[in-house]
Amino acid sequence: MGKITGxxxxxxxxxxxxxxxxxxxxxxxVIPIYDALYDSDIRHILVRHEQGAAHAAxxxxxxxxxxxxxxxxxxxxxxxxxxxxANAYMDSIPIVAITGQVSTHVIGTDAxxxxxxxxxxxxxTKHNYLIKDIKELPSVIKEAFYIAFTGRPGPVxxxxxxxxxxxxxxxxxKPEIALEGYKPTYKGNPRQIIQAVKKIxxxxxxxxxxxxxxxxxxxxxxxxxFAQLSKIPVITSLTGKGTFPDTNSLCLGMxxxxxxxxxxLAFTETDLIIAVGVRFxxxxxxxxxxxxxxxxxxxxxxxxxxxxxxxxxxxPIVGDAKSVLSDLKLKxxxxxxxxxxxxxxxxxxxxxxxKKTCALKYNDTPGTLKPAYIIEKIYxxxxxxxxxxxxxxxxQMWTAQYYKFTKPRTLVSSGGLGTMGFGFPAAIGAKVxxxxxxxxDIAGDGSIQMNVQEFATAVANKIPVKIMVLNxxxxxxxxxxxxxxxxxxxxxxxxxxxxxxxKLVEAYGGQGFRVKEKSEVEAAIKEALAxxxxxxxxxxxxxxxxxxxMVPAGSAIDQxxxxx
Amino acid sequence: xxxxxxxxxxxxxxxxVLAKIAGLFSRRGFxxxxxxxxxxxxxxxxxxxxxxxxxxxxxxxxxxxxxxxxNVLKIQELDPSNIVERELVLIKVNSDNNTRxxxxxxxxxxxxxxVDVAKKSLVIEITxxxxxxxxxxxxxxxxxxxxxxxxxxxxxxxxxxx
Ligand SMILES: Cc1ncc(C[n+]2csc(CCOP(=O)(O)OP(=O)(O)O)c2C)c(N)n1
Ligand SMILES: [Mg+2]
Numbered sequence: 136m137g138k139i140t141g142x143x144x145x146x147x148x149x150x151x152x153x154x155x156x157x158x159x160x161x162x163x164x165v166i167p168i169y170d171a172l173y174d175s176d177i178r179h180i181l182v183r184h185e186q187g188a189a190h191a192a193x194x195x196x197x198x199x200x201x202x203x204x205x206x207x208x209x210x211x212x213x214x215x216x217x218x219x220x221a222n223a224y225m226d227s228i229p230i231v232a233i234t235g236q237v238s239t240h241v242i243g244t245d246a247x248x249x250x251x252x253x254x255x256x257x258x259x260t261k262h263n264y265l266i267k268d269i270k271e272l273p274s275v276i277k278e279a280f281y282i283a284f285t286g287r288p289g290p291v292x293x294x295x296x297x298x299x300x301x302x303x304x305x306x307x308x309k310p311e312i313a314l315e316g317y318k319p320t321y322k323g324n325p326r327q328i329i330q331a332v333k334k335i336x337x338x339x340x341x342x343x344x345x346x347x348x349x350x351x352x353x354x355x356x357x358x359x360x361f362a363q364l365s366k367i368p369v370i371t372s373l374t375g376k377g378t379f380p381d382t383n384s385l386c387l388g389m390x391x392x393x394x395x396x397x398x399x400l401a402f403t404e405t406d407l408i409i410a411v412g413v414r415f416x417x418x419x420x421x422x423x424x425x426x427x428x429x430x431x432x433x434x435x436x437x438x439x440x441x442x443x444x445x446x447x448x449x450x451p452i453v454g455d456a457k458s459v460l461s462d463l464k465l466k467x468x469x470x471x472x473x474x475x476x477x478x479x480x481x482x483x484x485x486x487x488x489x490k491k492t493c494a495l496k497y498n499d500t501p502g503t504l505k506p507a508y509i510i511e512k513i514y515x516x517x518x519x520x521x522x523x524x525x526x527x528x529x530x531q532m533w534t535a536q537y538y539k540f541t542k543p544r545t546l547v548s549s550g551g552l553g554t555m556g557f558g559f560p561a562a563i564g565a566k567v568x569x570x571x572x573x574x575x576d577i578a579g580d581g582s583i584q585m586n587v588q589e590f591a592t593a594v595a596n597k598i599p600v601k602i603m604v605l606n607x608x609x610x611x612x613x614x615x616x617x618x619x620x621x622x623x624x625x626x627x628x629x630x631x632x633x634x635x636x637x638k639l640v641e642a643y644g645g646q647g648f649r650v651k652e653k654s655e656v657e658a659a660i661k662e663a664l665a666x667x668x669x670x671x672x673x674x675x676x677x678x679x680x681x682x683x684x685m686v687p688a689g690s691a692i693d694q695x696x697x698x699x
Numbered sequence: 700x701x702x703x704x705x706x707x708x709x710x711x712x713x714x715x716v717l718a719k720i721a722g723l724f725s726r727r728g729f730x731x732x733x734x735x736x737x738x739x740x741x742x743x744x745x746x747x748x749x750x751x752x753x754x755x756x757x758x759x760x761x762x763x764x765x766x767x768x769x770n771v772l773k774i775q776e777l778d779p780s781n782i783v784e785r786e787l788v789l790i791k792v793n794s795d796n797n798t799r800x801x802x803x804x805x806x807x808x809x810x811x812x813x814v815d816v817a818k819k820s821l822v823i824e825i826t827x828x829x830x831x832x833x834x835x836x837x838x839x840x841x842x843x844x845x846x847x848x849x850x851x852x853x854x855x856x857x858x859x860x861x
């Protein structure tokens with residue numbers, strides 16, 4: 136039997152795991168791996184900062200439904216991945232992070248560029264490995280991909296000491312995987328499903344609350360079928376956007392701090408929440424003791440730890456969203472045919488009325504450039520068919536409010552961690568995974584500066600992502616809080632004149648234009664989409680435009696500050 | 700109301716597992732009152748016995764979180780009324796010719812053994828429930844306890860059930 140190096144075995148195992156692309160950045164202890172990669176047909180995208188690699192792997196995963204892979208060297212390379220790993224962890228995104236480590240015999244001696252990355256990432260990974268014996272390598276790679284992708288997905292980190300990469304192993308060494316302690320439940324308990332249907336049958340005012348878990352299970356179409364069949368209105372979380380079409384009349388959009396008024400009111404008035412793949416984050420529930428006070432809760436989630444974590448649940452169903460929704464739909468049909476369902480029409484009509492009377496609105500004052508208008512135009516021009524990435528801040532909320540997401544995996548946005556600097560590298564990953572799609576990063580002028588070095592990655596690798604900067608010269612979301620709750624004391628949130636974004640993108644070899652007038656918006660977006668290169672459009676928007684409605688942190692979600 | 704909970708966890712005997720478990724408790728704001736670790740009859744599997752003070756609702760949540768650790772095989776919250784629990788304690792206590800007899804008497808009553816005798820001290824070994832251990836500690840205090848080491852509680856359920 137022929138021997139190959141650990142690094143070659145790694146590449147072989149990655150191929151077997153179906154890896155097509157790695158986002159990474161080299162360094163001392165990963166040179167053996169990069170050397171093996173040199174002979175491989177796995178694509179490698181060289182980023183300019185490891186944080187970019189982790190976010191790109193995340194964006195690739197969110198937009199394709201496959202597992203993303205990033206790689207970095209030991210010490211600073213590995214620690215630079217951390218924000219990206221934490222971000223993927225919070226939103227349950229499957230990525231595998233591969234880091235180099237110092238040689239096994241010097242681990243623990245504070246060797247050059249040594250960092251205890253498995254220790255550091257324990258709280259932000261689904262699982263991690265430090266390989267200490269080359270014979271473990273094949274099974275660890277196999278297990279890592281299995282763990283990242285199955286159950287509740289999440290990031291897995293593999294730390295590989297350099298002597299393992301350089302060591303030798305039989306080419307045909309067969310990995311064994313033994314995961315005694317890991318057996319996710321996919322199928323929902325049939326008795327619980329019967330109970331759930333009974334509860335729905337008795338409810339007068341039900342709502343469905345759908346989140347990222349529906350998307351990741353591939354359950355979007357079953358969800359849509361179930362909602363259509365039952366006519367139950369659907370509220371989504373931020374990461375659930377697109378899992379149920381915003382254009383469907385039953386869709387109430389996003390609830391919570393910057394949710395629609397009608398979704399927040401529906402939550403307040405409902406008597407039954409059918410929650411699927413959501414975790415009742417505080418940005419959704421507001422003051423917990425006031426949240427959906429009169430509602431029973433059916434909670435479907437693949438992670439038992441999510442059920443009952445934040446709110447009391449009447450009918451817990453542990454299982455995969457898609458599988459449980461299909462069973463639920465079947466049982467519902469059966470029950471409806473046999474014994475009928477409580478008349479929910481008055482409620483549905485009431486909710487549809489709320490949708491009309493409490494529609495989102497902004498004051499399109501003549502002479503100003505409003506962010507909501509720009510986003511509406513982006514939607515119109517892309518016909519909702521683009522992959523939209525965002526950074527974090529006001530622009531992110533405007534995007535969630537004014538772009539109509541109609542397909543799963545078309546919004547790539549940092550939900551749980553709220554990571555500024557996520558959107559652009561994530562867009563690179565999304566474009567690599569979906570070369571035929573238009574990929575747009577809707578950015579803030581603050582956030583885009585956090586991973587601006589990746590302009591080089593996009594240009595060098597011919598990844599023609601489009602960036603729409605909603606430039607208000609502020610760390611706008613923080614400024615908005617200061618305006619509302621801190622007496623307009625704009626402490627360190629004015630970033631006006633940071634840089635000429637047009638010149639900056641040009642310096643990197645991309646193209647840029649500036650838009651200050653409403654009349655120029657449409658043409659600028661169209662032109663940006665037509666150019667086969669990195670393009671940045673710098674929209675100078677009304678500087679102190681706010682996101683409405685807004686529920687102050689800690690208030691009940693029906694207590695909204697609204698646009699006047 | 701918070702009270703003590705005894706949690707028995709079977710884990711794969713691999714490096715880093717204990718750190719992951721201990722880390723999970725501290726991260727979620729729990730203080731571990733005692734912790735005992737050792738291999739089981741299968742050397743690839745270790746048992747970790749933890750005593751944690753917490754409210755029942757929080758314990759449920761932490762047990763669920765523990766289940767999510769890949770190397771965790773089985774978790775049981777032990778019902779105090781249906782277990783045998785033991786702890787081993789070594790106590791080094793001041794003693795001289797005047798007090799030695801009295802200390803030996805106390806040790807005798809508690810069925811503790813004397814494992815080291817020196818001019819100015821005695822080392823007493825005692826196993827038993829936490830209550831028994833607390834009892835002897837209380838009685839020895841007046842003599843002056845120099846050092847005390849507890850293993851932390853271990854427990855096993857009664858009857859044939861595993
Ligand atoms: C890495 C990081 N640091 C700080 C924050 C806190 N934060 C949230 S939104 C925001 C302002 C973002 O500014 P910008 O990107 O210009 O977006 P805008 O709100 O103006 O649309 C800040 C500082 C964050 N979310 N992420
Ligand atoms: Mg801004």
